[in-house]
Amino acid sequence: MEKEGKYLYCIVQASDARNFGNIGIGGRGDSVATIGYQDLSAVISDTPTDKYVVSRENMTAHQKVVEKAMAFYGTVLPVRFCNVAGSVEEVRSLLRKRYSELKGLLKDMDGKVELGLKAMWKDLNKVFSELVAENPEIKKNRKETKYYEDKIALGEKVKAALDTKRESEADEIINPLRKISHDYRLNKVIGDRMVVNAAFLIEKTREKEFDSLVNNMAAEYGHTLDLKYVGPTPPYNFVEITLSP
Numbered sequence: 001m002e003k004e005g006k007y008l009y010c011i012v013q014a015s016d017a018r019n020f021g022n023i024g025i026g027g028r029g030d031s032v033a034t035i036g037y038q039d040l041s042a043v044i045s046d047t048p049t050d051k052y053v054v055s056r057e058n059m060t061a062h063q064k065v066v067e068k069a070m071a072f073y074g075t076v077l078p079v080r081f082c083n084v085a086g087s088v089e090e091v092r093s094l095l096r097k098r099y100s101e102l103k104g105l106l107k108d109m110d111g112k113v114e115l116g117l118k119a120m121w122k123d124l125n126k127v128f129s130e131l132v133a134e135n136p137e138i139k140k141n142r143k144e145t146k147y148y149e150d151k152i153a154l155g156e157k158v159k160a161a162l163d164t165k166r167e168s169e170a171d172e173i174i175n176p177l178r179k180i181s182h183d184y185r186l187n188k189v190i191g192d193r194m195v196v197n198a199a200f201l202i203e204k205t206r207e208k209e210f211d212s213l214v215n216n217m218a219a220e221y222g223h224t225l226d227l228k229y230v231g232p233t234p235p236y237n238f239v240e241i242t243l244s245p
Contacts, residue, residue, distance in 0.1 A: 005084040006035075006091050007047035009065040010234065011077040011241055013106050014041045020068055025052065025061040032065050035088055037095035040102055042079075043069045044091060052082045070234045075110050077102060078234045079241045094243060105239055112182055112201050113232035115210060119173055119196035120226045131161045162192065170196045173221070176213055180206055185237040195225065199237035207232065 007025055015036050024030030024045030034041040043065060052058045062081050070076045085091045095102065121127050166189070173196050178184050183201040190197065202210055218227050 003049045005047055005049040005086050006044045006088060008079040008083045008085060008091065008094075008241075008243070009043040009045075009062060010069050010079055011095070011102055011106070012041050012043065012069055012073040013039060013075065013103075014073060015039045016041075018072070020065065020072075023061070023065060023068070025058055025065070027057075027061075032068075035091055037092050038099065040095045040099065040106075042091050042095060043076075044085075047084055049084055049086065051084075054081065058082075066234050075106055075112075076234050077105050077109065077239045077241050078236050083241075083243050085243060090243075102241075109235055109239060111204055112235065113204055113207065114235045114237060115200045115202060115207070115229070115231035116233065116237075117173070117177070117196060117198050117200070117214065117230075118194065118228040119170070119221075120193045120228070121195060122224055122226055124193050126224075127162070127165070131165065166195050169225075173217060174198055176217075177210065180209055180213070183238060187237070201235055201238050204232075 007030075009032070012034070014034060015038065016034075017036070018034045018041075020032040020043070022029040022031050024032050024047065026047055030045040030047065032043060032045045034043055036042075045065075059081060066076060066078050085094070174184070174186070177198075177200055181200040181202050185199045187197040187199065189195065200210070214227065214229050221227070
């Protein structure tokens, strides 16, 4: 018989037992519930102790539970994907040993939410054309390049110019949002088209102000950039608990 463990989703400040229904990760219909120590609780479900693969289905199941807990409790500390405890006692031990740390983090996150923003260039060919027009050296070398080594050197110059342009445009978007945020994270941009991949931790009371700034940016930069705005979500980029201290 396969050994069973306890899958951890998030930590909340609560002492009452609560059941969120049969929405546990893994598609078995496992019940998601809280288990507590003093005024802290972990949101958990039964699970095989085998590791889950990082897939869209599993990540979505994990996130849905965390977001459901957030909708009920308001403030949550997300646990990193695929943290499985061997028993209820191990979960309680985590809460007991790290009680002060977890209480401090809950206090830090209280009244705050995460908002995510990605910006992508709509037309990369147009961006490259602008680079050539803005950089006489690239324009000149592009016409004169004949040899393989010259092409490599030109490619490096184009990449450097593209990175500079990306950084400049990213700053224009990030700086106004950063000023009204409690904290922010710049995540890795993926592919040549992505300009911004950022997460902002903001006070809930400033959410409308943040929304307004993003809407203004969408109007201002909409002809060149696609903006993807996500949130509010649990503070995945600012707190991520694991079983290890």
